[in-house]
Amino acid sequence: MILTYIETREKKIKKPSLEALSEAKRIAAALGTDAAAVVLGTGMEGLAADLPSCGASRVYLLENAALDRYSTQDYAAVLAELVKKLGPQAVFFSATALGKDLAPRLAARLGVGLASDCTQVSVRDGTLELTRPVFAGHALLSFRLTCSPQVISLRPNVFPLVAAAGAGETTRESVEVPAARTRAEVTEVLQEGGAEIDVSEADVIVSGGRGMKGPENFALLREISELIPRSAVGASRSAVDSGWIGHQHQVGQTGKTVSPNLYLAFGISGAIQHLAGMSSSKVIVAVNKDPDAPIFKVADFRVVGDLFQVIPQLKEELKKLRS
Numbered sequence: 001m002i003l004t005y006i007e008t009r010e011k012k013i014k015k016p017s018l019e020a021l022s023e024a025k026r027i028a029a030a031l032g033t034d035a036a037a038v039v040l041g042t043g044m045e046g047l048a049a050d051l052p053s054c055g056a057s058r059v060y061l062l063e064n065a066a067l068d069r070y071s072t073q074d075y076a077a078v079l080a081e082l083v084k085k086l087g088p089q090a091v092f093f094s095a096t097a098l099g100k101d102l103a104p105r106l107a108a109r110l111g112v113g114l115a116s117d118c119t120q121v122s123v124r125d126g127t128l129e130l131t132r133p134v135f136a137g138h139a140l141l142s143f144r145l146t147c148s149p150q151v152i153s154l155r156p157n158v159f160p161l162v163a164a165a166g167a168g169e170t171t172r173e174s175v176e177v178p179a180a181r182t183r184a185e186v187t188e189v190l191q192e193g194g195a196e197i198d199v200s201e202a203d204v205i206v207s208g209g210r211g212m213k214g215p216e217n218f219a220l221l222r223e224i225s226e227l228i229p230r231s232a233v234g235a236s237r238s239a240v241d242s243g244w245i246g247h248q249h250q251v252g253q254t255g256k257t258v259s260p261n262l263y264l265a266f267g268i269s270g271a272i273q274h275l276a277g278m279s280s281s282k283v284i285v286a287v288n289k290d291p292d293a294p295i296f297k298v299a300d301f302r303v304v305g306d307l308f309q310v311i312p313q314l315k316e317e318l319k320k321l322r323s
């Protein structure tokens with residue numbers, strides 16, 4: 001069995017978890033086994049009903065009101081018990097911020113290895129071969145884990161969502177949450193920008209750097225983003241450090257790793273730490289007035305020019321397309 005942890009927020013499934021489940025289904029089929037999913041918290045029966053259509057032949061609902069709010073220790077503890085009971089070959093996570101927090105904790109509890117932020121999973125000679133970018137995305141490392149179970153997190157927006165046919169069974173379990181000596185729990189989730197989607201989940205990212213010149217000009221990027229469905233505004237660290245936009249928008253080594261279908265970079269030089277977070281984007285368009293800017297080395301489409309002239313033209317063209 002390949003077990004996938006399904007991340008939820010406000011009783012809704014996060015899309016990267018469904019990508020992980022789709023990949024788990026594909027890998028499980030290649031190994032001749034089943035894909036299962038696990039959801040934590042109460043009131044999740046409705047969500048569980050949707051998971052078979054994404055590949056889960058069985059859904060485990062671990063119920064306890066204490067799990068309604070994320071806590072690394074509690075989640076790792078109840079997941080570890082389930083994994084010990086089921087004995088899956090692998091446990092898949094999506095490498096979201098939460099997945100990057102929880103997967104290592106589970107691996108440590110189980111005393112097994114972790115493959116994080118993988119961009120490819122294949123089956124060779126009956127075992128899993130994993131691939132992940134290293135050296136800020138300049139090389140790809142392929143490797144195998146020799147432990148069991150294998151804990152694996154998959155980079156969001158890399159693996160396709162695949163609809164599956166067939167019904168699945170749901171197993172509801174009321175679980176105990178062990179008393180912890182110390183406890184860190186999320187007490188409040190603040191959503192900046194209303195319904196804005198997170199950069200790590202966006203299909204299109206409209207990103208700005210120091211070339212945007214000031215916080216007021218990020219409004220130009222928001223206007224572009226509003227014209228593109230499933231898009232989000234991203235930023236370089238220079239823009240974030242200057243206080244022009246919040247850290248949750250930062251892309252790069254110390255920000256978020258993103259793989260959108262389209263990454264639009266305005267006034268971003270392309271420092272290695274920025275490329276580390278976005279070079280796996282499917283199509284990269286860079287706008288920069290410096291023809292030698294390093295971002296052009298990874299860009300599929302290059303616009304050498306002043307972004308303050310390019311953005312209004314792009315906006316007009318997008319408006320025409322929308323109408």
Ligand SMILES: Cc1cc2nc3c(=O)[nH]c(=O)nc-3n(C[C@H](O)[C@H](O)[C@H](O)COP(=O)(O)OP(=O)(O)OC[C@H]3O[C@@H](n4cnc5c(N)ncnc54)[C@H](O)[C@@H]3O)c2cc1C
Binds near residue numbers: 253266272273
């Ligand atoms: C440990 C460490 C971690 C880091 N982590 C990150 C990270 O996660 N993410 C990240 O982004 N950086 C990170 N950095 C910082 C990184 O090294 C760069 O300093 C940063 O990415 C530069 O941001 P920038 O491209 O916006 O600014 P700059 O390098 O100053 O580039 C601005 C660009 O805008 C162009 N420009 C200016 N005006 C215009 C105009 N009118 N029209 C068009 N183009 C224009 C310029 O030609 C230039 O190329 C990290 C650094 C360190 C040391």
